[in-house]
Amino acid sequence: MSAIEANADGLIGPTHSYAGLSPGNLASSLNAGQASSPRDAVLQGLDKMLEMHRxxxxxxxxxxxxxxxxxxLRSLGFAGTDAEVLQGAWRAAPALASAACSASAMWAANAATVTPGVDSHDGRVHFTPANLVSNLHRALEPGQTRRALNALFPDEARFAVHEALPATAHLADEGAANHVRLCADHGEAGVxxxxxxxxxxxxxxxxxxxRQTREASEAVVRRHGASRSLLLRQGRAAIDEGSFHNDVVCVxxxxxxxxxxxxxxxxxxxHAAITRAAQGLFEPQFVQISAADLPLADAIESYLFNSMLVQLPGRDRLTLICPVETRDNARAHAVAEAIAASNGPIGDVRYVDVRQSMRNGGGPACLRLRVxxxxxxxxxxxxxxxxxxxLHARLSVWAARWYRDRLLPADLADPQLIEEARGALDELTAILELGPGFYPFQRAGS
Structure with missing residues (x-):
């Protein structure tokens, strides 16, 4: 079967800010409290998407x-008009209010785990939205994520968009940031x-x-009927150094x-388990980077492994799409260029500017869900x-009209931000043809 690997990127929202909500994410903690630029953030994300399209x-x-x-916030007992609810929450429970304002759904690698039809039990593409229970601000996302995936993939004969796993720490699921699929060709069975x-x-x-439990991964495998699946344990040392998802140290x-x-x-x-599972399908190629060449601290600072590894049309070897922070880190840059100069499976490296996302701990790979x-x-x-x-031009004009150029975490308490964000999303509903009542405020007003 002929198939392609599409990238579904999260469009960065109007409340993009540096609130430091993610323990273990070093960039998020380091930049907490600084001013962000939602407009620059969304335009950087759009430009990265356009580069991939081109x-x-x-x-x-x-x-x-x-x-x-x-x-x-209303479910937590705050009452009154929407503006009064927001202001009351900021006065009485600022940590909860901050979570309610987070734009973290931009990192689509955490949106869901995906199994292509060639690997699933019924031939459909399966999606399980991540429950993201490890962090409150992200645990608010699964319901709306499911609506977005249904809007993008509406044909139930071809796509199965499941509910998230039960929202319990025992089934903590962080989505595709902890999933890798290897194959000879995208349309052939993979590991x-x-x-x-x-x-x-x-x-x-x-x-x-x-953040990710074995039990959550096992449940997704069973639900999707994912063939040739391996359950692998992330390195404890990597987690301790700040690798909160596997895609910070592996792609x-x-x-x-x-x-x-x-x-x-x-x-x-x-390596042995992957080689056994791939027998008869393909020969795996392992590119392992040593701590001597790239200490974990540099790997996490530069996000070399949170790059996109893609097969570009007309190229025999893979291309690594790195953040500019990889280029700016001497050790990571040397490793990236050495990989591309070798005779291995990766033949090129490119750099993209997603600095606004990077300052919150999300590189190019965080921004996309592979399907x-x-x-x-x-x-x-x-x-x-x-x-x-x-569409890129239309969304760029839309973002420039609605998004603020500068936003401090304290600005999230401004009731005017509610109206600005809703105005932007209301217009976006029509642009992306998301259907009536896609957002909660649209349903509440009907």
Whole structure:
């Protein structure tokens, strides 16, 4: 079967800010309290999408979620007009109010785990939205994520968009940031790597939280009927150093797995297990980066492994799409250029500017959800959510009109931000043809 790997990027929302809500995410903590630029953030994300489109890849757009989440705050007992609810929450419970304003749904790698039809039990593409229970601000996302995925992939004969797993710490699920699929070709059967940080019933004593449980990954495998699946343990040392998701220390595409030597708890065992699972399908190619060449601290600062590893049309080898922070870190830059200069599976490296996202701890790979689609499946997706030059131009004008140029975390308490965000999302609903009542405020007003 012929198939492509599409990238569904999260469109960055109007409340993009540096509130430091994510323990274990070093960039998020380091930049907490600084001024952000929502306008620059969304335009950087759009420009990255356009670059991928121009390179010949299929680029899809996932809408931002409604923030501030007034319905969430009302559920906690805050009452009055929407403005009064927001202001009351900021006065009485600023941590809750801050969570209700987070634009973290921009990181679509956490939106869901995806199994292509060639690997699933019924031939459909399966999606399980991540419950993201490890952090309050992200645990607000799954319901709206499911609506977005249904809007993008509405054909139930070809797509199965599940509910998120139950919202409990035992089934903590962080989505595709802990999933890698290897294959000879996107349309052929692959090997699915599900990386977890802890067992749900163990006592975790690490320096930073291990967000993904083995039990959550197992549940997704069963639900999707994902064939040739491996459950692999993330390296404890990597988590302790700030690798809150596996995609901070590992990325894979086609037959290639690029990873830091500390990415897995048992690297030789991981290589052997992948080789066995791939037997008869393809020969895996492992590109392992040593701590001597790139210490974990530099890997996490530069986000070399949170790059996109893609097969560009007309190229024999893979291309690594890195953030400019990789180029700016001497050790990471040397490693990236050495990889591209080698005779291995990666033949080129490019750099993109997503600095606004990076300052909150999300690189190019965080911003996209990879979805393998056949020609028929792509044709059954919502064409209004597929990026091209025209949609990029339209969204750029839309963002420049609605988004603030500068935003401090304290500005999130401004009731005017509610109206600005809703005005932007109301217009976006029509642009992306999301359907009536897509956002909670639209349903409440009907």
């Amino acid at each position: 390179a010949g890849l299929v680029q899809l757009v996932l809408p931002p979620q409604e923030r501030p989440d007034i319905a969430f 699915n790597l599900f990386v977890y940080g802890r067992d749900a019933f163990e006592t975790w004593q690490g320096r930073h939280p291990a 894979g595409a086609r037959t290639c797995l690029l990873h830091h030597e500390s990415a897995f708890e048992d690297t030789p065992g991981v 393998v689609l056949s020609e028929d499946e792509l044709g059954a997706s919502n064409p209004a959510m597929r990026l091209d030059e025209t």
